[in-house]
Amino acid sequence: MPKHKKTHKKVTSDGSFGPRYGAMVRKKYREVMDKMKDKDTRCPRCQTKGSIRRLSVGIWHCKKCEATFTGGAYLVSTPRGEESLRVAKRKQRELEVVE
Numbered sequence: 001m002p003k004h005k006k007t008h009k010k011v012t013s014d015g016s017f018g019p020r021y022g023a024m025v026r027k028k029y030r031e032v033m034d035k036m037k038d039k040d041t042r043c044p045r046c047q048t049k050g051s052i053r054r055l056s057v058g059i060w061h062c063k064k065c066e067a068t069f070t071g072g073a074y075l076v077s078t079p080r081g082e083e084s085l086r087v088a089k090r091k092q093r094e095l096e097v098v099e
Contacts, residue, residue: 013037036074043067044077052076 013033014026039050043062051064060076061068072078 032074041076044069 012030014030017026017029036054041052042049043052043065045067046062046065048062048064051062053061053063054074055061055068057073058070059068060071071081
């Protein structure tokens with residue numbers, strides 16, 4: 001009987017589901033979880049990479065500068081949130097020009 005070397009497969013975040021729930025659901029889950037746990041995410045206050053952790057849905061915390069802020073459920077900043085920030089900054093500039 002030949003001796004086989006045991007090899008371990010790399011398992012992604014959706015590996016715990018096994019064959020259940022369908023391929024597309026597992027793929028979407030993996031994409032969301034990979035973005036949420038991305039190490040390249042920067043803190044909006046101190047711009048440090050990899051120090052952001054999610055406390056609960058929409059609440060994020062930076063370990064380095066101790067900043068706690070709101071964001072998206074799975075992402076630190078959402079496209080809608082970025083748009084709102086741009087609009088608010090533009091309105092602030094308009095008010096400064098008027099005064």
